[in-house]
Amino acid sequence: xxxxxxxxxxxxxxxxxxxxxxxxxxxxxxxxxxxxxxxxxxxxxxxxxxxxxxxxxxxxxxxxxxxxxxxxxxxxxxxxxxxxxxxxxxxxxxxxxxxxxxxxxxxxxxxxxxxxxxxxxxxxxxxxxxxxxxxxxxxxxxxxxxxxxxxxxxxxxxxxxxxxxxxxxxxxxxxxxxxxxxxxxxxxxxxxxxxxxxxxxxxxxxxxxxxxxxxxxxxxxxxxxxxxxxxxxxxxxxxxxxxxxxxxxxxxxxxxxxxxxxxxxxxxxxxxxxxxxxxxxxxxxxxxxxxxxxxxxxxxxxxxxxxxxxxxxxxxxxxxxxxxxxxxxxxxxxxxxxxxxxxxxxxxxxxxxxxxxxxxxxxxxxxxxxxxxxxxxxxxxxxxxxxxxxxxxxxxxxxxxxxxxxxxxxxxxxxxxxxxxxxxxxxx
Ligand SMILES: *Cc1c(COP(=O)(O)O)cnc(C)c1O
Numbered sequence: 001x002x003x004x005x006x007x008x009x010x011x012x013x014x015x016x017x018x019x020x021x022x023x024x025x026x027x028x029x030x031x032x033x034x035x036x037x038x039x040x041x042x043x044x045x046x047x048x049x050x051x052x053x054x055x056x057x058x059x060x061x062x063x064x065x066x067x068x069x070x071x072x073x074x075x076x077x078x079x080x081x082x083x084x085x086x087x088x089x090x091x092x093x094x095x096x097x098x099x100x101x102x103x104x105x106x107x108x109x110x111x112x113x114x115x116x117x118x119x120x121x122x123x124x125x126x127x128x129x130x131x132x133x134x135x136x137x138x139x140x141x142x143x144x145x146x147x148x149x150x151x152x153x154x155x156x157x158x159x160x161x162x163x164x165x166x167x168x169x170x171x172x173x174x175x176x177x178x179x180x181x182x183x184x185x186x187x188x189x190x191x192x193x194x195x196x197x198x199x200x201x202x203x204x205x206x207x208x209x210x211x212x213x214x215x216x217x218x219x220x221x222x223x224x225x226x227x228x229x230x231x232x233x234x235x236x237x238x239x240x241x242x243x244x245x246x247x248x249x250x251x252x253x254x255x256x257x258x259x260x261x262x263x264x265x266x267x268x269x270x271x272x273x274x275x276x277x278x279x280x281x282x283x284x285x286x287x288x289x290x291x292x293x294x295x296x297x298x299x300x301x302x303x304x305x306x307x308x309x310x311x312x313x314x315x316x317x318x319x320x321x322x323x324x325x326x327x328x329x330x331x332x333x334x335x336x337x338x339x340x341x342x343x344x345x346x347x348x349x350x351x352x353x354x355x356x357x358x359x360x361x362x363x364x365x366x367x368x369x370x371x372x373x374x375x376x377x378x379x380x381x382x383x384x385x386x387x388x389x390x391x392x393x394x395x396x397x398x399x400x401x402x403x404x405x406x407x408x409x410x411x412x413x414x415x416x417x418x419x420x421x422x423x424x425x426x427x428x
Contacts, residue, residue, distance in 0.1 A: 037064025076299035107279030110293030114234035114260035115149025125195035131281035145205035195228035203235035206376030207350030238262035242346030
């Protein structure tokens with residue numbers, strides 16, 4: 001007992017802000033502490049409620065505390081948490097089979113996060129070229145404006161200088177092409193090129209869908225040079241775009257695909273899907289993960305995929321996405337001095353702002369609506385896939401209040417500036 005007491009915090013360090021014990025890597029989090037959630041609504045300890053239109057960045061795709069997901073987790077938690085890949089995990093085999101049956105893929109490698117799924121796929125690109133006797137092809141082309149996670153290979157692939165410095169000496173074997181520019185991409189392909197990685201809909205970069213023509217062109221270039229085409233669907237996959245995987249509505253298939261975020265509905269899990277040729281190029285011993293595909297994660301992810309593939313779910317995501325787009329479009333038309341345009345598909349939506357997105361985001365939060373931001377001065381809306389029509393209308397109504405006030409404030413400050421200008425203007 002005494003020994004335990006002596007390890008408790010001393011008066012000195014308990015007086016410190018407990019947040020000081022975390023790495024200072026994140027922007028200071030907003031000072032909101034949620035105690036629980038229910039579907040699209042988050043609650044604070046003191047009884048305030050918020051509409052969650054960011055879903056932990058496209059993670060809680062079926063909202064908070066979905067009864068079927070809670071049951072799947074609880075049931076598995078009573079039985080068996082973890083084994084390691086020394087033993088068969090039937091749920092992993094079954095989920096891999098379901099994902100393969102519903103996509104281009106032949107084989108699946110389970111991970112615990114988006115970054116790890118990306119990492120597995122990048123290794124598989126190089127693994128494939130080595131496997132077919134072209135080991136000199138190791139360079140991978142990524143796209144400007146991408147985000148693939150924070151491991152060293154993932155930041156090198158995305159090439160965002162702010163994320164690379166000072167961790168990526170040289171180029172780490174990656175090249176960057178401008179987004180949606182086929183000629184520039186073709187010019188980058190050389191004798192060392194192994195593959196190409198891109199997000200069919202860029203998320204962090206500002207809800208930027210690739211054009212169908214671009215994706216088709218990229219596929220043709222890959223076929224022509226026998227390069228591996230990898231899609232990062234960590235954010236846009238698992239029903240978010242209105243298809244199980246976003247590329248499926250664009251008619252272009254990759255050879256490798258990274259999934260995560262929505263796959264676990266909040267439980268950390270990821271998956272790297274691959275064609276038969278690529279999966280065969282990653283034989284025994286080439287990759288591994290202690291937790292990857294463990295029984296707890298598989299129980300939850302299996303239920304998420306089951307919910308996503310339930311008849312009508314994907315169509316309802318499209319319909320709700322279209323409705324949200326129409327409502328947001330109308331805001332853009334009525335308040336062009338605040339909002340510029342709507343982007344995205346399904347329930348992966350962005351609104352490009354004229355005023356700073358961070359100010360509008362803060363005003364939305366004040367009024368009980370949680371949205372995200374993304375590159376290109378976007379507000380990012382990623383509500384749960386099972387969001388209700390009422391919650392969509394409520395969210396847009398809150399955004400409209402925010403936008404209306406911002407427009408009035410802007411007009412008032414414009415006229416104040418005009419008045420000041422008139423006062424100080426030299427008299428003729
Ligand atoms: C979030 C994200 C990642 C990284 O996922 P983590 O789970 O944070 O490692 C990779 N790619 C895309 C497109 C993402 O949105």
